Amino acid sequence: MDTPPYLSLVIPAFNESGRLLTTLQRCIARLDECVPSWEILVVDDGSRDSTRDIAMEVAGRDGRVRLIPAAHGGKGAAVRRGMLAARGRWRFFADADLSMDLSQLPDFLAAGADIAIASREAKGAQRIGEPLSRHLLGRLFNLTVRLVALPGIRDTQCGYKLFSDRAVQQLFAAARIDGFAFDVEILFLARRAGFQIREVPVTWHHRPGSRVRLRAGLAAFLQVVQIRWNDLLGRYDTAFRGAHRPA
Numbered sequence: 001m002d003t004p005p006y007l008s009l010v011i012p013a014f015n016e017s018g019r020l021l022t023t024l025q026r027c028i029a030r031l032d033e034c035v036p037s038w039e040i041l042v043v044d045d046g047s048r049d050s051t052r053d054i055a056m057e058v059a060g061r062d063g064r065v066r067l068i069p070a071a072h073g074g075k076g077a078a079v080r081r082g083m084l085a086a087r088g089r090w091r092f093f094a095d096a097d098l099s100m101d102l103s104q105l106p107d108f109l110a111a112g113a114d115i116a117i118a119s120r121e122a123k124g125a126q127r128i129g130e131p132l133s134r135h136l137l138g139r140l141f142n143l144t145v146r147l148v149a150l151p152g153i154r155d156t157q158c159g160y161k162l163f164s165d166r167a168v169q170q171l172f173a174a175a176r177i178d179g180f181a182f183d184v185e186i187l188f189l190a191r192r193a194g195f196q197i198r199e200v201p202v203t204w205h206h207r208p209g210s211r212v213r214l215r216a217g218l219a220a221f222l223q224v225v226q227i228r229w230n231d232l233l234g235r236y237d238t239a240f241r242g243a244h245r246p247a
Contacts, residue, residue, distance in 0.1 A: 005037040005064075007109075008088030012078035013055070014045040016096040020054045023098050028062065030102035035109075040065045043082040046072025076175070076182025083163065083172045091168050095159035097207035104202050108162040111198040115190055116162040117183075118202045121154035125201035134206070141220060148224050149188050154199060156183050167195055174236055181223035188227055193240060 009027060013020055024040065031038040042055040044067060055067040070081055079093050090109065094102070100118055108116040120127050121142075127135070138157060145156050161183070163171070170193060177185040190197055230236060 003037075004087040004089060005039045006089055007031065007035045007038045008083075008086030008091045009038060009040045010043065010079060010082035010086055010091065010093040011040065011096050012043050012045055012075050012082065012093070013047065013051050013096045014072070014075070014078070015047045015049045015051060017047070017049040017051045017054055020051055020096060021058065023096050024055075024058045024065065026098060027094075027102060028065075030105065034102065034105050038064060039086070039088060041068055041082045041086055042066070043068045043070060043078040045070055045075070045078040074178035074182075075180060076185075077178040079182060080172050080175055080178075083168050086168070089165055090162055091165065092160070092162045099205050099207050100158070100160045100202045104200075105162075107200050107202075108160075111162070111200055113196040113198040114164040114167040115187075115195050115197045116200050117153075117156070117187070117197060118158040118160035118204070119155040119199035120158050120202065120204045122199045122201035126203040127206070128204065129206040130204075131206065141224075144221060145184050145224055149184055149227055150191065153187060153197065156187055158202065158204060159183075160202065161186075170240075171195075174240065176230060176235070177223050177227065179223050180220040181227065184224055185227045188231070189236060189240075192231075192236070 009031065027040055044052045044055060052067065052069060059065040059067050068082055068085055070078060083091050083093060092105065092108065119125055141157065142155060150156060167190065171186050171189045174189055175182060175185050187197060
């Protein structure tokens with residue numbers, strides 16, 4: 001069997017035909033600069049445009065790129081499928097709009113933790129071009145997250161996160177949330193399992209065509225409550241029984 005790559009990059013994609021080719025070209029160039037070996041997994045979340053065709057075309061030219069077709073299940077389901085299918089020692093998921101340039105990837109790898117997450121709120125971070133309404137909704141959501149599930153983490157929703165392979169196998173196998181709050185669930189489970197989480201300050205650019213919508217944002221608030229409810233009902237217990245706890 002081939003030697004697993006150093007890094008796997010997972011990109012969930014839903015109707016991203018307008019920018020996927022450029023995104024993949026940029027990712028390939030950056031990864032060649034940043035890491036010794038890599039793979040890219042594009043998880044097509046039931047797109048109705050030519051997203052799948054574009055991913056297949058790039059994969060046909062570069063064997064390090066893989067397409068994972070899936071029925072539409074939501075961003076959380078797509079990320080979970082890709083992270084569990086990946087083979088890398090480190091596994092990084094990124095939004096298809098590349099609102100954070102992958103030139104910042106070495107900062108995640110240098111964080112010295114099983115989990116390193118992009119933060120637009122940590123000291124030194126920058127937000128560029130973000131509409132005020134989105135910023136305010138995001139701050140309200142993060143306040144809810146800190147009060148209900150994850151005290152001390154300032155930004156759970158920036159779509160760029162790095163996990164060690166052992167963290168992926170334990171956490172993503174236990175996850176249940178398919179919607180936008182899947183990040184919160186993964187980090188909640190990580191805290192419970194004893195994994196260290198580091199926030200990495202990033203420069204983040206707002207991109208037109210964001211998939212974040214008011215209805216999805218409201219659903220995410222309910223999903224945060226659902227995570228706590230799942231925990232109280234013991235729905236995560238089986239996944240952690242006998243699991244390795246980090247030192």
